[in-house]
Amino acid sequence: MMRRIAIASVLLAAGCAGQQAAQKKQGPTTTEERLRITNQPPFDVAVCQPKALSLPQPPNEGILVGALLTTRPEVMECLVDPKSRGEAESTRVVVKTTVTDQGGTHAITGENLTPEGTACIQKAVDARVPLTALAKGAQPVTAESTFVHEVSNSASVKFGINPGSDFSGAVRLAESTWCECYAPFTTKAPPQLKASVDLKKESATAAEIVFEATNTPEGDQLAACLQAKMMTLPVKLEVTEVKFPYRFTHFHSQATEASPDMTPELRFYQLDLLRNQRAANTAMALGTRSNAAETYEEVLTRFQKTPQRKQYDMLSELTSKCNALVETSKKSVEAFTGQLQAEQQALANVQELKAKDAAWGELEGKLQEVVTAAEQDVKNAQERLAADQKACPKVSY
Numbered sequence: 001m002m003r004r005i006a007i008a009s010v011l012l013a014a015g016c017a018g019q020q021a022a023q024k025k026q027g028p029t030t031t032e033e034r035l036r037i038t039n040q041p042p043f044d045v046a047v048c049q050p051k052a053l054s055l056p057q058p059p060n061e062g063i064l065v066g067a068l069l070t071t072r073p074e075v076m077e078c079l080v081d082p083k084s085r086g087e088a089e090s091t092r093v094v095v096k097t098t099v100t101d102q103g104g105t106h107a108i109t110g111e112n113l114t115p116e117g118t119a120c121i122q123k124a125v126d127a128r129v130p131l132t133a134l135a136k137g138a139q140p141v142t143a144e145s146t147f148v149h150e151v152s153n154s155a156s157v158k159f160g161i162n163p164g165s166d167f168s169g170a171v172r173l174a175e176s177t178w179c180e181c182y183a184p185f186t187t188k189a190p191p192q193l194k195a196s197v198d199l200k201k202e203s204a205t206a207a208e209i210v211f212e213a214t215n216t217p218e219g220d221q222l223a224a225c226l227q228a229k230m231m232t233l234p235v236k237l238e239v240t241e242v243k244f245p246y247r248f249t250h251f252h253s254q255a256t257e258a259s260p261d262m263t264p265e266l267r268f269y270q271l272d273l274l275r276n277q278r279a280a281n282t283a284m285a286l287g288t289r290s291n292a293a294e295t296y297e298e299v300l301t302r303f304q305k306t307p308q309r310k311q312y313d314m315l316s317e318l319t320s321k322c323n324a325l326v327e328t329s330k331k332s333v334e335a336f337t338g339q340l341q342a343e344q345q346a347l348a349n350v351q352e353l354k355a356k357d358a359a360w361g362e363l364e365g366k367l368q369e370v371v372t373a374a375e376q377d378v379k380n381a382q383e384r385l386a387a388d389q390k391a392c393p394k395v396s397y
Helices: 008-028 061-069 072-078 115-126 163-177 217-230 264-305 308-354 358-390
Strands: 089-101 103-111 139-148 194-198 208-211 239-250
Touching: 061 089, 061 139, 061 264, 072 115, 072 139, 072 264, 089 115, 103 115, 163 194, 163 239, 194 217, 208 239, 264 308, 308 358
Parallel strands: none
Antiparallel strands: 089 103, 089 139, 194 208, 194 239
């Protein structure tokens, strides 16, 4: 039911390329350091606002799949740190969730994943998706989700390149610990920021960090907070001085609106993050409706087997379970509608990019297919809702 295309790598490549191109245009600002500065990948501030999910009970495969999808920001953030990854370009993470009448576990395995990476992801998934035991005797439920990190296309840090890049990498890894700076941004992505950094050999911390004005109170407040945090990071130089720009590229998986200063290329990535979260919502909504449908079918079967003279006593339970099914159907319509809206926004964004670069045309065609499928999903969900409403007994006293 959920038809999505894997375009994160396409965008990440475009985003990284655009960022690298911008850095090349700036060039080194001193004769002491002429190496390109790297380690300034985007940061998804959703990792600063994690919310432990309250899973519908009992969880089924659809609910668990949706829950695991919501952990993507945290899982990918763990993989930014080079300590989480081996030497290979690609890192593959598999999260397998099992729930039994004895409890639940998330098993983390993968390729090119270090013990530090496994521990980071385990901690994040355990906190984000707490599990409770099924009813005694219930059949085990399992679900699996795979996450792929590519060094060249995903947010990542690599140390040992040059002093400016090493400082940049330290800043990027520290962002997930500077969450108080991002506290005001609960429903929208923070603005993009740019700072001029001056590192000197004789200074144990940055000699000077100056942010460009954002012309918004919340943007300037964020810049001031980040500037104070950056000034605490240690600096060790062998050259006399290094000056370079640092760009804070912000995204927010849970945001309902993008930052106004996002370029179309940046909005592309922001929308892909949103599409992932909407897909998670859809999977969980379908799983919840499936549970409600099974419960109603069980009550309906008992009702139909009950002698007619005693059926009256079951009408209250039958009506209650059918009404609960209708409510979950309404939620699934809302989830599919939200998914459709995200796909439509992504398509409009790509069409805007295509107007400047015809190479986006191929992706436009794929997204149009996704939108068409999402439209059908909404229609199907609406038909299920109408059927559920029609099926509920009409009781008058």
